[in-house]
Amino acid sequence: MKKRIYALEHIRSIACISILLFHSVLFIGLNLRGITDLSLNNEKLFKTNNFLISLILEGHVFVSLFIMISGFILVITTSKNIKYLEFIKKRVLRIYPLYGFLIFLGVFVYPDRFDLIKFFSMLTIFNNINSLNLSPFTDASWTISVLIICYLLFPFLYRKSNKKLFQIIVLLLLLRGMIFLITGSIQGIAYNTVIGRLDQFIMGMMVANIYKNYISKQDRIKYSNYLNLLVSFFLLFCMTLFYNKVGGMIYDGWWKIFWFDIEGIIWCYITLYYILLCNKKIKLFSYIDKLSYSIYLVHSMCLYIVLKYDFFIKINNKILLSAFLSAIFIVLPLTLILAYFTYNCVERFFEG
Numbered sequence: 001m002k003k004r005i006y007a008l009e010h011i012r013s014i015a016c017i018s019i020l021l022f023h024s025v026l027f028i029g030l031n032l033r034g035i036t037d038l039s040l041n042n043e044k045l046f047k048t049n050n051f052l053i054s055l056i057l058e059g060h061v062f063v064s065l066f067i068m069i070s071g072f073i074l075v076i077t078t079s080k081n082i083k084y085l086e087f088i089k090k091r092v093l094r095i096y097p098l099y100g101f102l103i104f105l106g107v108f109v110y111p112d113r114f115d116l117i118k119f120f121s122m123l124t125i126f127n128n129i130n131s132l133n134l135s136p137f138t139d140a141s142w143t144i145s146v147l148i149i150c151y152l153l154f155p156f157l158y159r160k161s162n163k164k165l166f167q168i169i170v171l172l173l174l175l176r177g178m179i180f181l182i183t184g185s186i187q188g189i190a191y192n193t194v195i196g197r198l199d200q201f202i203m204g205m206m207v208a209n210i211y212k213n214y215i216s217k218q219d220r221i222k223y224s225n226y227l228n229l230l231v232s233f234f235l236l237f238c239m240t241l242f243y244n245k246v247g248g249m250i251y252d253g254w255w256k257i258f259w260f261d262i263e264g265i266i267w268c269y270i271t272l273y274y275i276l277l278c279n280k281k282i283k284l285f286s287y288i289d290k291l292s293y294s295i296y297l298v299h300s301m302c303l304y305i306v307l308k309y310d311f312f313i314k315i316n317n318k319i320l321l322s323a324f325l326s327a328i329f330i331v332l333p334l335t336l337i338l339a340y341f342t343y344n345c346v347e348r349f350f351e352g
Contacts, residue, residue, distance in 0.1 A: 022056060
């Protein structure tokens, strides 16, 4: 019987809560500044010299963690004799019930926005190309399309060695380079599509192979492991601070060709040594992990309500602090309540 890796529950829980904090702090902060364009492409996004604050302001990096950890978990939990249709069926039942529920909810709320072609695009791998505007019900839907393609490819990727997987990453880098030379732009492709995100999924698979075949058989507690974990977190903070300084998501430069690979590598580094050192069951993380998919999909609705009715904690001249406290004490509890019911009434309804 395989030993359960509880550290993965910690990581996935932290990732979903961090994405919630990122969106909440960003949009509540812009609202408190009187800015009505609540967009990730807003040129008036916050700047900071603080390492910790940069991790919140550039919290979109946790999406990279989500995608990478998906590849890692599938390698760890999938048997060698994988059956394609059975695997896809399990993935469909994992993703589509809640995702489809939110799409239909959005259509019922905004019937004037309905378009049959866009509707079917949202239910397939073409959501990033042609989708309905059902915000705030489906704000996270672009990642669903990316994950669906990753899952469709996984049974084939699973049979490949790390050497072959690395070659696929190189191919994706070359393709993004060609796209940049042809169009002069790469940010949208690299951030929002599988062409930019499959690398991270594959990296998760590669580091899982390394963990299974080599590291998991060694002595876990070594002083060098602690040093590696500290270095990995230092690199994470340096990465988010740099990204914030150079313009963040609105900057569309040539280095975005490989930027999301850097994010993936750092998250692989952190994940590997965190698992080695912190693989203990923590009930809070186990509980949040169960709700993580629901939290990720429904938090935008709760944030929308908080923004619409100006339901904030306001501290004079402390915009970021006000936004952070509002996220922790208002958006997060509302999301946890809603996620509890969507998990138990929608997600679990289709469990085998």
